[in-house]
Amino acid sequence: MYRRFGEVDAAETSPLYERVAVALSASDEALRAIEAAPARKRHPRVILAALHDLALAGRAPALAAAYAASDGDAAASAAIDTLVGMTDAVVAIAARRQTRTNETGRCAVLYPAIAEAARRAGADAVGLIDLCCSAGLNLTVDRVGISYSNGQSLGDPSSPVRQSASIVGDRPIPTQAMPEVVARVGVDLDPLDVTDADDARWLRACVWPDQPERAARLDAEMALAATAPPLLLQGDAVQVLPDAFARVPTDGLPVVTTTWALSRFPLERRLRFLHRLDDAAAGRAVAWVSAEGVGVAPAIPTLGDRRASGHSILGLAVFDRSALHAEAIGRCWSQGRLLAWLTDS
Numbered sequence: 001m002y003r004r005f006g007e008v009d010a011a012e013t014s015p016l017y018e019r020v021a022v023a024l025s026a027s028d029e030a031l032r033a034i035e036a037a038p039a040r041k042r043h044p045r046v047i048l049a050a051l052h053d054l055a056l057a058g059r060a061p062a063l064a065a066a067y068a069a070s071d072g073d074a075a076a077s078a079a080i081d082t083l084v085g086m087t088d089a090v091v092a093i094a095a096r097r098q099t100r101t102n103e104t105g106r107c108a109v110l111y112p113a114i115a116e117a118a119r120r121a122g123a124d125a126v127g128l129i130d131l132c133c134s135a136g137l138n139l140t141v142d143r144v145g146i147s148y149s150n151g152q153s154l155g156d157p158s159s160p161v162r163q164s165a166s167i168v169g170d171r172p173i174p175t176q177a178m179p180e181v182v183a184r185v186g187v188d189l190d191p192l193d194v195t196d197a198d199d200a201r202w203l204r205a206c207v208w209p210d211q212p213e214r215a216a217r218l219d220a221e222m223a224l225a226a227t228a229p230p231l232l233l234q235g236d237a238v239q240v241l242p243d244a245f246a247r248v249p250t251d252g253l254p255v256v257t258t259t260w261a262l263s264r265f266p267l268e269r270r271l272r273f274l275h276r277l278d279d280a281a282a283g284r285a286v287a288w289v290s291a292e293g294v295g296v297a298p299a300i301p302t303l304g305d306r307r308a309s310g311h312s313i314l315g316l317a318v319f320d321r322s323a324l325h326a327e328a329i330g331r332c333w334s335q336g337r338l339l340a341w342l343t344d345s
Contacts, residue, residue, distance in 0.1 A: 002031075005044040016210040017048060019072030020079045030080045033087040041094040045206075050093035051079055053205035054086065067209035075209075100134045100192065100206045106259050107141045108165035109291050109314055109336040111154050113329060114141065114255050115178040116343075117287035120318055120325075125180045126287075127248030131237040132261035133186030135194050135203055136230040137221045142178045144224075148339075154178075161220045168331070168340035182252040184230035185244045191232040194222040237261075238269055241276045245286070254280065255287045260312070260335065263296050274298045281319030290315040291332060299326040303342075314339070 006021030021044050024030045034042050041047075055064035060082045066074035083090055118126050130138045145159040149166040152173060167173070192199040200222055207215045231247060233240050241256075248254045256277065262270050280286045290297040291314050294305045300315030314330035331340045 001025075001042075002034075002044050009044075010208075014208040014210050016067065016070055016072050016075055017044075017208050020048065020076050023076035023080060024083070027080050029084045033083045033090070036087055037091045037094050041091075043099075045099045046094045046097070047083070047090065048079075048208075049099050049202075049205045050090045050097070051082055052209060053093050053097075053202055054082060054089060055209075056201050056205055059089070060086065070210050097202055098190065100203055106138055106291070106336045107144045107155070107163050108146050108148070109330065109332050109339055110138060110141045110257055110259070110289060111144075111146055111178060112173045112341070113289040113314055113316055114257070114287075115154075115176045116174055116329065117255050117289055117316055117318060118179050118253055119174075119176055120316075121253050121285045121287060121320070123179060123253035123285070125182045125249075125252040126178065126255045127183030127185070127252040128181055129183075129185045129187065129241075129244045129248070129254060129256045130230075131187050131241075131256060131258050132264070133188045133191060133230075133232070135192040135199070135222070135225065136184070136186035136232060137194075137225055138257060138259065139184040139186055139230040140221070140225050140228075142181050143228075148173065159224070161217070161224050165332075165336060166338045168333075168338050171341045171344075173339070173341045183248045184228070185247050186230045186232045187237050187240050187244055188232070188234065189236065191234055193229070193232060194225045195229055238265075238273050238276055241273070242280065245280045250284070253285060253287055255289060257289045258297070259291045260293070262290070262292050267298075270296075270298050277317070277319050278324070281321055285318060285320045287319070288315075288317040290317075291336065299324065301326070301328045303328050303331075305331075 002021045002025035006018045010017040054060040063078040063082050066078045128139050144155045144161045144163055145157050146155040147153045147164045194200050245254050291312050293312050294302050295307045297315050311331050311333045313328050316329045317326040329343045
């Protein structure tokens with residue numbers, strides 16, 4: 001598994017992790033140390049992130065120096081030494097944490113979809129509820145500057161956080177601005193607080209050490225989120241959803257967002273999620289914006305696209321008491337880096 005991760009998964013994007021993973025795969029001592037972790041926590045991404053966390057915390061200085069120098073041979077040797085010499089520490093981190101990716105570009109698909117939801121519902125304010133939110137970075141969507149390859153731009157042009165997406169096809173995205181955000185609520189089984197040093201360091205640890213541009217983007221996103229931290233609710237997304245709705249003022253349209261999250265749910269739980277949205281709409285309109293694989297989001301049309309076709313469907317559903325209006329408003333690729341808008345604004 002480690003050899004394949006190095007030679008296949010990391011080869012094109014992280015020469016440093018390619019070298020480290022292959023070295024770990026060839027070390028009997030390292031593999032025995034990895035086997036001390038629970039079976040589900042032995043994946044290279046988890047163990048390498050735990051090692052990176054120790055380096056960032058100053059507990060593995062040789063590894064930190066090798067990473068800073070992007071020295072693959074030194075990093076490979078230091079990773080083995082750290083893993084073997086600090087097995088208990090590595091296993092403790094791996095057992096407690098799960099890898100997190102906060103891919104930039106999600107705001108580029110979320111912003112126009114949330115603005116469109118508000119337009120269709122006639123809302124002057126929205127309350128954002130992000131499910132499986134990790135650190136809730138999607139909840140700063142209105143505070144990010146977003147540019148598109150066709151020259152369009154949305155969001156805050158003065159923001160320190162910049163995101164971009166390439167437009168596929170010749171249909172422009174809607175230009176309306178998102179209305180005032182009156183609530184930012186994140187729901188996760190294990191939410192991360194960007195104002196907590198350990199949580200913030202773990203987010204950084206999940207970024208591969210030889211990807212400084214990605215690390216800089218993450219730091220900027222965390223700094224922005226820390227200026228107005230979202231409300232984070234811990235628990236099962238379906239069970240906690242009613243509590244999340246209750247945190248949105250009555251003058252705001254609750255907009256639930258899911259980005260590549262529902263695939264973790266079995267079909268029965270996805271349908272329960274849909275029923276939760278319908279129940280919440282008994283008293284007021286509710287919107288749901290989804291970016292999910294083809295056929296993953298219940299009630300969102302698939303446009304005849306095949307499952308596992310390499311792209312995702314951007315869906316918009318508005319629940320208004322007894323009525324449900326669900327539509328596929330776009331297709332996107334590469335976690336939001338490419339976007340094809342499908343509807344007329």
